[in-house]
Amino acid sequence: MVNYMLYISGELENLTNFQPRGGVDDPDFTYYFKLKCENCGEVTEKETCVSLNETLPLPKKGTTNLIQKCKFCKREGTVTMIPGRGSPLTNDSSETGKYAPLMVFDCRGYEPLDFAFSSGWKAESMEGTKFEDIDLSGGDFAEYDEKGECPVMISNVRAMFKVVDLSKKNL
Structure with a gap:
């Protein structure tokens, strides 16, 4: 059994708390990624x-x-999902280039690769305006925050899987 944490990052302009629409443990959010067979290496x-x-x-x-x-x-x-270990990507983390942990996957016989961003994301502006059902299948998201009178954008989204030890508190 190997546990892989999915980490996400991106450039958030005037946005924070980027995460799946229902929160980091949203039961309805679908994760899309490729799998590599640990036996033969086929992807x-x-x-x-x-x-x-x-x-x-x-x-x-x-x-x-x-x-x-x-x-x-x-x-x-x-592949078994292990909720309760993720957190949203904040504006501060984005500005420093840090990744936010999103979800743990217990993989037996497979290794997850190439996470694909799709629809079903949310974020909020620095003024508190909520943006729901953000679609990142095209790579970027851009809108205008009327309340904050500023453009908001998510760009350069990235993801990576890293092996994690769940017995350690700091993932």
Whole structure:
């Protein structure tokens, strides 16, 4: 079992608290990324989608969010999401180039790669205006905050997966 934390970053202009629409542990938010088989090294052609509200029973006990068989070597692997470890990307973190932890994935037989930003994000302006259902599938988001009388933008979004030890408090 290997735990991978998904970290996100980007340039936030006059925005803060960038995260999935329902918060970092939004059960309806769908994560899209490719998977690499740890047995044969094959990478999935298309992104796999995983969300907290979709669970499958495991053969012995418990549940997981994804069971997938490698198309090349036919080995089966699982991805189980572990909520409660994420936090939104703030304006301060963005300005210093830091990444915010978003979600932990317990991967067995697979390694997550190439997270794809899509729709379903939210952020708020420095004046408190809320921007819901931000779509980043095109890469950027730009609007105008009437209350704060300033442009707001999310650009240069980036993501990375890093192996984490959940027994440590500082991820």
